[in-house]
Amino acid sequence: MLSALRAFLAAVLADRAAALLLVGAPLLYALFYPSAYSGEVVRKAPVVVVDEDGSAISRRLVAALAAEPRVHLVASLASPAEAQLWLAEDRAVAAVLVPADFSRRIARGETGTVALVGHGAHLLQGSAALAGAGAALAETGREAALAQARAAGPPAPPALALVTRPLFNVREGYGAAVFPGVAFVIVHQTLLLGLALVAGTARERLGRPLRLPLRQLAGLALGGLVLGMVQTVWFVGFVFWLHDYPRAAAPLAEVLAGAALFVAATVAAALAAASLVTAREQPLQLGLALSLPLFFLAGISWPAEATPLPLQAFARLFPTTSGLELMVGLNQMGGRLADHLPAVLNLLLLALGYGLLAAARLAAPAPAPAPGAAAGRRR
Amino acid sequence: MSGAVPAAPRPAAPFPAAAAGARAGFRASLRREIAFLGRSPVDLALLAVLPLLLCALLSWQLAGGVVRGLPVAVVAADGSAIGRGLMAAIEAAPGLRLAAKPADMAEAERLLRAGAVRAAVLVPADAPARIHAGAAPVLLLVNASVPAAAATAEREMAAIVAHANAVLARERLAAVAPPGAVRPPPVAALATFAWNAPASQEFQLLSLLHPAILHLLFMLAAVSALGRELRDGTARSWAPAGPAALAGKLLPHLLVFLGWSALAILWLAGVRGWRVEGSLPLLLLGSLAMYLAYAGVALLLVGATRTLSQSLSLTGLYAGASFAFAGAIFPQQQANAFGRVWSDLLPFTHFARLVARTWVADAPLALAAQPLLPMLAIALAAGIPGALLYLRAARAPSAWGRR
Structure with missing residues (x-):
C-alpha cells in the first residue's frame, strides 16, 4: 500500500496537469483569492x-x-x-x-x-x-x-436598548466570512478533479474500465488523503494566519480530526466519480463549474434556513456542505466535534457510501495481472 | 457552396478567391463542429445539460430572495412581560422563528455553535427594574460567520426593540413621566433600496451568478472545442485556413450560450419580475461581448499551451473566481492593487457593471454601454494573438497529441 502511495505521488508530480491541480492550484488560489477581499469591511x-x-x-x-x-x-x-x-x-x-x-x-x-x-x-x-x-x-x-x-424639557429615554455583539467572526470581515469556506471548496475541487484526472488517464492507457487490486486502490485513496491534509494544514496553518482570519478556535486535534473526516469523504466521492471518467480531460470539462454552486449550497453566503428543504437534503450528498459547516464551525466557533454531530455523521456516511461505491467499481475482484503503477503515469 | 473538407493541411488559397475560401472554411468548420457535438455526449452535456442544471439549481435555492424563519434562542432571565413580549414579537416577525428557550447563555452559545440557532x-x-430609568440593555448575539443570517437577525431585532419601546413608552412611561417628556424621536430615517425595494438577494445574486456560471462553462466548451483538435491530431483533417474557420467552429457554442443567457434573463425579468429597467438589447449585446472576450482568451490559452488539459486548468484559474473579483458584491475599489488589476482583466467584471447600469438601473445609454469597450478590447487583445498562435499550432503536427 505504501509503495502504491509512493507511486501515486510520483505520478502526480510527473503529470503537469495533475500537479497543477493538486499542488499548484492550492498555492495560487491561497495567494490570489483573498486579494479580492483585502479590504475586509466596506469603507468610503x-x-x-x-x-x-x-x-x-x-x-x-x-x-x-x-x-x-x-x-x-x-x-x-x-x-x-x-x-x-x-x-x-x-x-x-x-x-x-x-x-x-x-x-x-x-x-x-x-x-x-x-x-x-x-x-x-x-x-x-x-x-x-x-x-x-x-x-x-x-x-x-x-x-x-x-x-x-x-x-x-428633557425627553424620556427609550425603555430598552439593543446591544448587538457579533460572535465568532468578531470583526465581521467579508473575506473572513467567505474565504475560510472557499478554502475547503478548493480542497474538494482539487481532489475531485485531480484524482479523476489521474484515473481517467490510467483508464485511457488501459483502453478498458480501470480495475485495481484493493491494495493499490487503498494506496490511491491514501495519496488523496495525504494531499488533502497537506492542503488543509497549508490553509488553516498558514493562509488563514497570513490574512488573520479566525482559525483553529477548537482544540487542534479536533480541527485535524474534522479535516480528516472531510478529506476522507471527499476522496471517496472523488474516487467514485473517477470510476465514471473515460478520458483524461473529462473531469476538468465537467467539474470545474461546480465550485460556485457547491459553495452556495454549503450555506455560508446563503443560510440553509432560506434554502428550500428538498435542496437542503440534496446538498447533503456533497461532502462540501457538511464539510464547510464542520470546518468553519471548528475554525471559527470553537467547540468540539460533538457540537457538530449531524455534520460529522453526514461525512461518515458519505465516506462510507462513496467509498463502497468506489471499491465496487474500481477494485479488481481477484489479483488479476496488475496494471502496474498505471494510475497516473504520464503519457 | 462546397462542403468538402480540404484534404491538404495547408490550403494556399489564391488571393481573389480568399473571400469565397473563407466562407467555405466557415461553413465547413461549422458543420464539422455540429456533427462532432452530435457524436460526443460529454461535449454536448457541457453545452446543453450543465448550464441548465447549475443555473436552475441556484435559481431554486435563491427563489426566496430574503431570509425567513431564522431560528433564534431567547434567554428570558427576567421572567417578566418584557421577555414574553419579545418572544411573541420574534414569533410574529417574518424573518425570525423562536427555536429555543435555553435557561442560560452558556446553553444559548452551545446552540449557536451547533448551528441550531443563528x-x-x-x-x-x-430588565424590569431598569426600564423606568431607561435604556435597559437587551443583548443580541449573532453568528457573524454566516453574514446574511446575522444581518437579518440584527435588522429584525432592531425593528422589534424599536416597536417594543414605542409600546412601553405608551403603556408604562406615559403614566409616570411628566407630560411632553414622551415624544417621538427628533430624527428618523426611512431606508429603501432603489430598483430593489425588498433588498432581494435573489435579484442581486442571480443576475450575476447566472452569467458567472455561463461564462465559465462557455470558456470550458470553447477550450475543449479548440484543444481537442490538437490533442487528437484531427487538426490535420480540419485544416483551419484562417479566422473564418475558427469563427465557424466557435459559433455553435456562442449561439447556444447566448440562448442560455437570454433564458436566464427571461427567468429573472419575465417570470420572477425583476424587470430590465434599461435596455434589453444592450444587455444581450453585453452578453455577446462577454462571450467574445472569453472566446478570445480561450484561443490564447490553447494557442499558447497547445495542451487541452493545461488550457482547461488555466481556464479554471482565470474564469473560476470571477464572481469574487467582479466587485459586484464586495467593492473592487477596496481590493489591493493585484486584486484591482486582475478584476479589470476579467470580462465578467465589466459585464457586472453593465448589469448594474442597464438591468438594475436605467443609466443613460452612452454610459450604460461603456463596459462594452473593455470587453471588446479583451476579445481583440487576446483573440488576435490567440488566433495566430492557434492557427500555427493547427498546422504543426509536432504540436499535436500533447496531453
Whole structure:
C-alpha cells in the first residue's frame, strides 16, 4: 500500500496537469483569492447628499456624514432626481435626501425624517453606506434632542436598548466570512478533479474500465488523503494566519480530526466519480463549474434556513456542505466535534457510501495481472 | 457552396478567391463542429445539460430572495412581560422563528455553535427594574460567520426593540413621566433600496451568478472545442485556413450560450419580475461581448499551451473566481492593487457593471454601454494573438497529441 502511495505521488508530480491541480492550484488560489477581499469591511462607499432644508441642523448632518468612515461624500446635489441619476450611472451606491421641512419638524417637537436610498445592485455597499448615514443621523439626533429639550424639557429615554455583539467572526470581515469556506471548496475541487484526472488517464492507457487490486486502490485513496491534509494544514496553518482570519478556535486535534473526516469523504466521492471518467480531460470539462454552486449550497453566503428543504437534503450528498459547516464551525466557533454531530455523521456516511461505491467499481475482484503503477503515469 | 473538407493541411488559397475560401472554411468548420457535438455526449452535456442544471439549481435555492424563519434562542432571565413580549414579537416577525428557550447563555452559545440557532437574545434579570430609568440593555448575539443570517437577525431585532419601546413608552412611561417628556424621536430615517425595494438577494445574486456560471462553462466548451483538435491530431483533417474557420467552429457554442443567457434573463425579468429597467438589447449585446472576450482568451490559452488539459486548468484559474473579483458584491475599489488589476482583466467584471447600469438601473445609454469597450478590447487583445498562435499550432503536427 505504501509503495502504491509512493507511486501515486510520483505520478502526480510527473503529470503537469495533475500537479497543477493538486499542488499548484492550492498555492495560487491561497495567494490570489483573498486579494479580492483585502479590504475586509466596506469603507468610503460613494454617497451623494441632497439637502433641501439648508438649515443649521441639516448642515451639521452633512458634516457628520462627511466624517463617517463608511461614507465617502462624492457630491452635494440639488434634487432627488439628480441623485437618482447618480445612482443609475453607478457613480454612488447610496443617496441621503434631507427634505425641506426637516428642521421645521424638529423645531415643532415632531420627527424630522431623512430618506436613505441604497443602490439595488450593491446591497452590501449600500447597506454599509446606509448604516454609516444612520450613525451620522443619530449623532445629529442627539443635538436635535438637546435643542428640543430647551423648549419642551428633557425627553424620556427609550425603555430598552439593543446591544448587538457579533460572535465568532468578531470583526465581521467579508473575506473572513467567505474565504475560510472557499478554502475547503478548493480542497474538494482539487481532489475531485485531480484524482479523476489521474484515473481517467490510467483508464485511457488501459483502453478498458480501470480495475485495481484493493491494495493499490487503498494506496490511491491514501495519496488523496495525504494531499488533502497537506492542503488543509497549508490553509488553516498558514493562509488563514497570513490574512488573520479566525482559525483553529477548537482544540487542534479536533480541527485535524474534522479535516480528516472531510478529506476522507471527499476522496471517496472523488474516487467514485473517477470510476465514471473515460478520458483524461473529462473531469476538468465537467467539474470545474461546480465550485460556485457547491459553495452556495454549503450555506455560508446563503443560510440553509432560506434554502428550500428538498435542496437542503440534496446538498447533503456533497461532502462540501457538511464539510464547510464542520470546518468553519471548528475554525471559527470553537467547540468540539460533538457540537457538530449531524455534520460529522453526514461525512461518515458519505465516506462510507462513496467509498463502497468506489471499491465496487474500481477494485479488481481477484489479483488479476496488475496494471502496474498505471494510475497516473504520464503519457 | 462546397462542403468538402480540404484534404491538404495547408490550403494556399489564391488571393481573389480568399473571400469565397473563407466562407467555405466557415461553413465547413461549422458543420464539422455540429456533427462532432452530435457524436460526443460529454461535449454536448457541457453545452446543453450543465448550464441548465447549475443555473436552475441556484435559481431554486435563491427563489426566496430574503431570509425567513431564522431560528433564534431567547434567554428570558427576567421572567417578566418584557421577555414574553419579545418572544411573541420574534414569533410574529417574518424573518425570525423562536427555536429555543435555553435557561442560560452558556446553553444559548452551545446552540449557536451547533448551528441550531443563528442568534441569541438575552433579557437580563434586572430588565424590569431598569426600564423606568431607561435604556435597559437587551443583548443580541449573532453568528457573524454566516453574514446574511446575522444581518437579518440584527435588522429584525432592531425593528422589534424599536416597536417594543414605542409600546412601553405608551403603556408604562406615559403614566409616570411628566407630560411632553414622551415624544417621538427628533430624527428618523426611512431606508429603501432603489430598483430593489425588498433588498432581494435573489435579484442581486442571480443576475450575476447566472452569467458567472455561463461564462465559465462557455470558456470550458470553447477550450475543449479548440484543444481537442490538437490533442487528437484531427487538426490535420480540419485544416483551419484562417479566422473564418475558427469563427465557424466557435459559433455553435456562442449561439447556444447566448440562448442560455437570454433564458436566464427571461427567468429573472419575465417570470420572477425583476424587470430590465434599461435596455434589453444592450444587455444581450453585453452578453455577446462577454462571450467574445472569453472566446478570445480561450484561443490564447490553447494557442499558447497547445495542451487541452493545461488550457482547461488555466481556464479554471482565470474564469473560476470571477464572481469574487467582479466587485459586484464586495467593492473592487477596496481590493489591493493585484486584486484591482486582475478584476479589470476579467470580462465578467465589466459585464457586472453593465448589469448594474442597464438591468438594475436605467443609466443613460452612452454610459450604460461603456463596459462594452473593455470587453471588446479583451476579445481583440487576446483573440488576435490567440488566433495566430492557434492557427500555427493547427498546422504543426509536432504540436499535436500533447496531453
